[in-house]
Amino acid sequence: MEHEKKENPKTEDSQKATKGELEELRRTIESLRQENGELLGKLQRVSADYANYQKRAPRQIADTIGYEKERIIRTLLPVLDNFEHTLGHAQSAEDIDVLVKGIRIVYDQLFDVLKSHNVEQIEALGEKFDPAVHQAMTRQTDPGKEDDTVLEEFQKGYKLNGRVIRPSKVIVNKLEAEPQGRQQDEDSSDQVTEERQTADECRTTDEE
Numbered sequence: 001m002e003h004e005k006k007e008n009p010k011t012e013d014s015q016k017a018t019k020g021e022l023e024e025l026r027r028t029i030e031s032l033r034q035e036n037g038e039l040l041g042k043l044q045r046v047s048a049d050y051a052n053y054q055k056r057a058p059r060q061i062a063d064t065i066g067y068e069k070e071r072i073i074r075t076l077l078p079v080l081d082n083f084e085h086t087l088g089h090a091q092s093a094e095d096i097d098v099l100v101k102g103i104r105i106v107y108d109q110l111f112d113v114l115k116s117h118n119v120e121q122i123e124a125l126g127e128k129f130d131p132a133v134h135q136a137m138t139r140q141t142d143p144g145k146e147d148d149t150v151l152e153e154f155q156k157g158y159k160l161n162g163r164v165i166r167p168s169k170v171i172v173n174k175l176e177a178e179p180q181g182r183q184q185d186e187d188s189s190d191q192v193t194e195e196r197q198t199a200d201e202c203r204t205t206d207e208e
Contacts (some may be wrong), residue, residue, distance in 0.1 A: 075113045078109070117160075122164070124153045128146075133167055136170060139171070139172050140172075
């Protein structure tokens with residue numbers, strides 16, 4: 001009987017292994033819980049940061065736009081001052097050339113300000129018509145110029161940072177194509193003339 005009450009060594013080993021596995025599972029679960037808590041905390045912080053960014057971004061954009069506007073206006077103020085000065089002396093100008101010179105100075109100064117903001121004029125007069133940068137207002141015929149050449153510029157075009165913000169309004173040269181029937185008649189006439197010359201040459205040879 002005493003021999004039957006003794007536990008099986010294999011059963012004890014199995015129980016110890018099960019306890020060890022349970023303990024390992026408890027540690028794994030606890031580790032996962034801690035990791036989950038850390039991830040949740042990070043997610044909450046990121047969510048809060050993003051919410052704050054959404055609130056700050058419009059204000060920052062508005063501030064940036066306001067700053068750029070102020071900077072551009074500041075660069076234009078000296079031009080306005082010179083223009084006002086020129087107009088103030090317009091009535092007392094003894095020579096119209098002096099007034100024109102003053103206006104030209106203001107114009108050049110304004111264009112220099114625009115160039116400092118990466119604005120450039122589009123070349124048009126005498127150039128080949130380019131629909132990407134030119135807008136044809138009408139067409140004229142000038143035999144002394146090549147076809148599709150810009151003859152006149154109504155309004156200057158401009159680019160900003162290489163992008164067209166206003167195309168040049170222009171008059172384009174359009175040469176009239178010679179009528180096809182007329183060209184064929186001229187070719188036929190030339191051919192008849194050549195045939196007559198050949199016949200005359202043959203007739204002269206026979207007579208000799």
